[in-house]
Amino acid sequence: MRYCAGAQAAPINDAGNDTGGQSMDHDRRTFLKTTSLVGMAAMTGASLATDAAAQTGARPGGPTELPKGMTFATLRRPDAAGGGFGLGLRTDRGILDVVAAEQDFHEGAPTSIDAVFKGQGDINGLKRLVDKGRASASAQRYFVAPEQAAFGPCVTNPEKIVCIGLNYRRHAAETGNPVPKQPILFNKYNTALNCHGGVIGVSEEDAQKFDYEAELVIVIGRRARNVLEADALNYVFGYATGNDFTARDLQSRSSQWMLGKSLDGSAPVGPWLVTADQVDGDNLKIECRVNGEVRQSSNTSDMVFNCKQLVSYISKYMTLKPGDIIFTGTPEGVISGYPKDKQVWLKPGDKLVTSIEKLGDLSFTLT
Numbered sequence: 001m002r003y004c005a006g007a008q009a010a011p012i013n014d015a016g017n018d019t020g021g022q023s024m025d026h027d028r029r030t031f032l033k034t035t036s037l038v039g040m041a042a043m044t045g046a047s048l049a050t051d052a053a054a055q056t057g058a059r060p061g062g063p064t065e066l067p068k069g070m071t072f073a074t075l076r077r078p079d080a081a082g083g084g085f086g087l088g089l090r091t092d093r094g095i096l097d098v099v100a101a102e103q104d105f106h107e108g109a110p111t112s113i114d115a116v117f118k119g120q121g122d123i124n125g126l127k128r129l130v131d132k133g134r135a136s137a138s139a140q141r142y143f144v145a146p147e148q149a150a151f152g153p154c155v156t157n158p159e160k161i162v163c164i165g166l167n168y169r170r171h172a173a174e175t176g177n178p179v180p181k182q183p184i185l186f187n188k189y190n191t192a193l194n195c196h197g198g199v200i201g202v203s204e205e206d207a208q209k210f211d212y213e214a215e216l217v218i219v220i221g222r223r224a225r226n227v228l229e230a231d232a233l234n235y236v237f238g239y240a241t242g243n244d245f246t247a248r249d250l251q252s253r254s255s256q257w258m259l260g261k262s263l264d265g266s267a268p269v270g271p272w273l274v275t276a277d278q279v280d281g282d283n284l285k286i287e288c289r290v291n292g293e294v295r296q297s298s299n300t301s302d303m304v305f306n307c308k309q310l311v312s313y314i315s316k317y318m319t320l321k322p323g324d325i326i327f328t329g330t331p332e333g334v335i336s337g338y339p340k341d342k343q344v345w346l347k348p349g350d351k352l353v354t355s356i357e358k359l360g361d362l363s364f365t366l367t
Contacts, residue, residue: 004076004152004195004265061223061322063119066237070126072273074113074152074195075099075144085152087112089126090272093134094143101129101142113273114157117221117237117322146271153193154240154270155219160324161188161267162314163244165257167329168302174337183305183313186257188244188267188327196271198364200245203348205263207247210346210366213330214288214296214354216281217242217269218307224320232311236276237322241362242269243288243354244327248336248345269325272360281307285357286331290350298331 073088073095086099087110099111102125109125110116116123133142165184166172172179194200202210221237244261245268251260281300288296305313310326335343346352346366353363 004193004198063116063123063221063322066221067116067123067275068277070275071278072113072116072154072238072275073149073271074154074156076150076152076195085112085156087116088144088149088151089130091130091143093130093139094145095149096126096130096133097142097144098126098129101133104142105129105132107132113155114323119322149271151196151271153195153268154273155323155325156193158190158193158323158325159321160318161190161192161327162320162324163188163261163327164305164310164329167304167310168298168331169304170298170302170332171330171334171337172304174332174334179304183310185314186261188262191264192262192267194265194268194364196268196362196364198265198268199367200263200265200268200364202346202366205247207250207260207263208345209248209336209343211246211248211335212288212290212295212346212352212354213244213246213334214286214356215242215244215327215330216284216286216300216307216356216359218281218311218326218328219273220311220320220324220326221276221322223322224311224315227312227315229308229312232308232315233276235311235315235320236281236307238273238275239279239281239356239359240269240273240325241354241356241359242267242325242327243352243362243364244330267327268354268362268364270362274359279358281328284359285355287355288333289353289355290346295335296331296333298333300328302331303329 071090074085075088075097076084077086077099078084089096089098102109102111107125107128108122109129110121115121133139163186166177166180169179217240219237220235222235224235227235245266247260247263251257253259284300286298286300287294335345348366350366353361355361
């Protein structure tokens, strides 16, 4: 995680979002008030089936039941197993450092997001850790303020990163392309993963035309193959904020887009992974700001293919597994959609913030 490991999380206001930009402030405050309180209530009331086997090993298709009412994060921890990442859980007290709490209280809870996807550990143990952490005389050891957190990507080890091209009607129009009749699929790799507060080293790349793409990210929670549209959302674990950062000159070098889409660090995602029961992925306000200036402002309702259509379509051609992620496409406002004489490409020093209603802000800087 070269582009994430050395970064510090961007400043976050009381609503848990980056302090730059005001156009979505009301949504940010609502998001963080509701996710922490609703999450704790759901954790208290929801019965998530776990058996003895699940507490010691992974289920082949993922969890028997997907978590509800929870907002997860990944925290960078040099001492944590699994590449230096540990699980975080959003609460009204701050982010629960699950690794630290589990080390002290031994509730058998999963300690990484990958373990959650695999159905390892007792998911109900997370609530017990929250309760014990609150009651502890050393509560500050277990809860991290969002503005002090060092985040990793909210999904750390996807087998597949599937991306969708031209999936917003107004974006297709601004680029002079017809609305696709079927989803246009391409991919990124794990080396593209990046985090909130991360950096992308554009000065090190053999490219010049760097562009942003604010995107809703779908995170798969169950093994999915040939699923019907009517059932597809039952396979979704949750949603996150993402940015499909792109080098347009590499993207257009051939008929295949992959080269311009797969640069190291070009898939920032997070910081929050919000469980699917809390979000309607097909009706979310989405924005991208560059150095405080709003460049993209739209709604996921403009998607050509909605979330259930995408999951169903992709599952017809490949098996989607727990932890796989889908970048669902970007709205209008990208630099490549401007008239050529007005295209000013991104450069080192630029700070980008992607905001999605109910999912929070994702910020990163170019170097």
